[in-house]
Amino acid sequence: MTYSYLSHLECSRTGERYDADEVQGVSRVGAPLLVRYDLEAARGAVSRDEVERRPHDLWRYHELLPVRDARHVTTLGEGMTPLLPMTTYGSQVGIPHLLMKDEGLVPTGSFKARGAAVGVSRARELGVKAVAMPTNGNAGAAWSVYAARAGLGSLIVMPQDAPEITRRECVVSGAELYLVDGLINHAGALVKAAVEQRTGYQEVSTLKEPYRIEGKKTMGYEIAEQLGWQVPDVILYPAGGGVGLIGIHKAMLEMQQLGWIGDKLPRLVAVQAEGCRPIVDAFEQGKDESELKDGTHTLAFGINVPKALGDFLVLQAVRESGGTAVAVTDDDILAELATLAAAEGSWVCPEGAACFAAARRLREDGWIREDEQVVVLNTGTGLKYPETVGVVVPVLARDGQVPAR
């Protein structure tokens, strides 16, 4: 039995082919490499019914993932997160068929675990000794945790003000961690220089290694499977590097070729924060690429990416699918986070809350219609961002009383 139908890598700008069985970074023109499979052969070898009988993690799609030998799979049980109806909140905002794909339940508390599981597994299979990356926190945490499980080393550099908990995740899993007085692009330059000095290290920055997209694309496979092999009308995604959005679009196109879904594509919405909206600006200006912005800021740290390497792929996916791009303020994010938790009991991350705020806005504008099925991706748990909730509670004296109601 063939575990993976991995065929080759392809430059996302020129279409040039690259060998998938060597360690690869970006293409000769500096563009991300996309993973290609022999989908014809996979189509004959695996059916939707068979997938449905497999264990509930993302490796149920292993024919469409890049790890060739099951023995190299490094897993902590990631994937097959719930797709929850948000009935109360949905009716408040006029989208009764609103669903949340809740990535807060993944190991490490963010969907970065999907990319890390697949990326680390493949790195191990190809003989890499250690991984190195700049991060806004969650990716570094996920990659160092999976690297530890795979027996690989990790070198992580993150901005000083990245969520504190992600530092601790790196430290507890034995990563070599540095903080930088700057943004993720500054961390990136430091990592690049360090990797040039070291042997056995692979730079695994966002889209500078090919396999992270493959892990994140499984969200697209899962959404279709969980809806009975149908796709929703709209999917909202908090776009930083945009890997998940590119991945979900890739998953949809692959599933069409596999004959698993029909012609319809979900309209993909790239959601950003007002303090960091390069992709939204490019979308509104009809451009194919975004411009590097200085001094970007938002409390939704995972989407504070001033210039994404794959910005053109995000814009392509949004346009090809008939989607759009929206920015929301940090105030909107915090307000939506509180509204959602009160209505549904779900404490989402600020990036997820941004998508709910965007859904509300797009419904008000009429871009989302009342009868449409809409999926919001909550990319992490609110527990990783305790400062998003202010707490003022009365302290009772030992011999005091709880106030009467």
Ligand SMILES: *Cc1c(COP(=O)(O)O)cnc(C)c1O
């Ligand atoms: C990284 C991250 C994002 C953005 O993901 P990209 O794939 O880089 O666009 C969104 N939410 C959270 C919680 C993240 O950690």
